[in-house]
Amino acid sequence: MRVVELFSGAGGMSLGLQQAGFEILRAYDAWPVAVENYNRNIGNHAVIADLKDLLSIVPEILSLTPDLICGGPPCQDYSSAGNRKEADNARLTMAFAMIVSIVKPQWFMMENVIGCAKSATWREARMLLKRAGYGFTESRINASHYGVPQSRRRLFVIGRIGERDDFLASSIAAAAQPSMTLRDLFGVVTPAAIYFPATSEARRSIWGPDEPAPTIRERSIRPIPASYQPHPDDSALILNGFVYSRPFRAGRGVRSIDEPFPTVTRTVWERPTSRYLSSPHPDDPVAAAETAVLKVHQISRIQGFPASWEWRASAKQDILQMIANAVPAPVATALGRVILDRESGKTTPEIAGGFLQWLVKRGRSKASARNVKASAGRARRILGGRTFDNLALEIATLESHQEFHEMRKPTQSDLRQALRILAEYQTSSGRLQKKPQQATAQPLIGLADAA
Ligand SMILES: C[S@@+](CC[C@H](N)C(=O)[O-])C[C@H]1O[C@@H](n2cnc3c(N)ncnc32)[C@H](O)[C@@H]1O
Incomplete structure (x- = not known):
């Protein structure tokens, strides 16, 4: 699948998608330092561009005919560390939605802070994308379940033309791994x-x-x-066993290496203030002054950049900004694989257990309910995992498959009927399948949502 990335920064998302097997056609960002770091490490795909300038950008992207447009529009306006006033920055989420809606790739993927999900701007952007024909899965993901030792929570919206909402939720939940710790990264x-x-x-x-x-x-x-010989900085960290991360609000500053690190922000490296030292968090396992000091290369790896990644900037603050902005590459890889597996028909959306109960409540026997569910699952597999927002189109597509033609007439009508009943259930319950429990259940312990 061929990708265009908007607001690409130094390229965390591109790197992860590339590692999943996507081809990156072009990436756009307005910050020359980020574009330079992207091109040095990933390949010459990135160009400097102001994405507000739709008249120049859209024709260029249209000519590239991407299969997927991805991007993480700036998040300061939604961030719990920002002032939450939706202004110029939030408008860039609209620019993302407008570009996707005009270019209309099969897929899009947008990343942002959790606060974006409830914003007025996302409501507007969502409406535009809906009108362009997309179905969405909106997932709140904890990065520590997707390959980095960091309890970073972010919103990922994945859209595909014509799908029912939530079409990918069960596959995203199934891709979650047990939470990764700092020791998993540095101790090995x-x-x-x-x-x-x-x-x-x-x-x-x-x-x-x-x-x-x-x-x-x-x-x-x-x-x-x-x-x-392991890297001396990593040995020092493992031997110490604890790190300090500038807490958000009244959160805990001291972390054990046997837990995920909090969300990496631009100020995460700062040492404890005298105020914190004199009044530490009651749950700190050791004194903040005794903790190991993380180096920039370690923060970069906690954010999923490989050890071989070369950062270049005249100010350390710029490097930390690019790191903090990034989508951790392993997270993008995991989600990229979920997309590729659905595109190639390797996965089908799980049908929620609630469907059986709903059927029984409507008067079916348990055996009959199970048959309907099995027929719906079979129809989904024939459809290669696709769901259709439009039921008539869903049934017509089912009927166009050779496998369906070869079935006996009664089986064919069971499958058609099962899709109709499933659509009715989904409309009445407002959801397609289980939400990704494991990926969302992690509590926030005083972490900044700031990018
Ligand atoms: C959250 S970061 C994206 C990071 C990226 N997804 C990654 O994985 O590294 C947002 C990016 O939007 C860029 N940006 C802000 N305003 C822009 C504009 N008007 N046009 C293009 N890029 C812009 C910033 O320079 C920043 O790199």
Whole structure:
């Protein structure tokens, strides 16, 4: 799938999508420093552009014919660390929605702070995208379940032309992993190159630490060479066991390396103030003054950038801003894979358990309810995981499949009927399938939502 990214920053989202297998066609950002860092590390896709200038940008993107447009429009206006006044910055969310609505790629993915979901601007942008024909899944994601040791919570809206709302929620929930900790990242010694003896001479045996390892076989496991030295900063962190992160409001400042780090912000590296030292949070496990001091390269890795990433800027503050702005690449990779799997028909939306209860409440026996659910699932698989906002189109598409043609007439009518009943249930309950519980259940412990 071919991608255009808007508001690309230094490229966290592009990097993650590239690692999932997407081809990045072009990326746009107004900040020259971010564009330079993007092009140095990812490839020459990024260009400097003011995305408010729709008249210049839209024709160019139309000519690229992307399959997906993604982006994280600036979030200060919605952020709990900002003043929450929706002004110029929030209008850029509208610019994103307008570009998507005119170019109309099959898919879009937008990232923002959680506060955006309830904003007046998103309501307006959502309406525009709906009118352009998109169905959405709006997920609140905790990044620590998607490959980085950081309890960063963000809103991801994924849209696809013609779908019913929530069409991807069950697959996003299924992609969640157990929460990752700082020790998971820094405690595992990661040499610059890893030797995995290949099974044939035609295959390579040396793998970098920033790519997935080949299938691990018994004979691939070799002891770490005695000569290997972990990075001294990482050893210091692991030995200490605790870090300080400038707390948000009255939150906890001291964190153990056996928990995810809080949301990375531009000021996260600041040392404890004398006020905090004299009046620490009651739940701090050790004194803030005794904690390890994170280096910029470590903050960058907590945000999912690979160790090989080269940051260049005249001010440290700019580097921290680019890091804090980014979508952690592993999160984008995980969501990118969810999109690719649905696009290729490898996954189908889960039908909520509530459907069975609803059928029984309407007078069906349990056995009959189970049959309807099974037929609906079968129809979804024939449809390659697609859902259709328009029921007539859904049934017509089902009927166009060869597999459907080859079925007996009674089975065909069961499948049609099951889709009709499912659509009725979805309309009455206002949801397609289970919400991603695991991905959203993490409480915020005094964390800033600020990008
Ligand atoms: C939240 S960051 C996006 C980070 C990016 N998604 C990543 O993963 O690294 C928002 C970006 O919007 C850019 N931006 C702000 N106003 C803009 C405008 N008018 N046109 C283009 N980009 C703009 C900022 O420079 C910033 O890099």
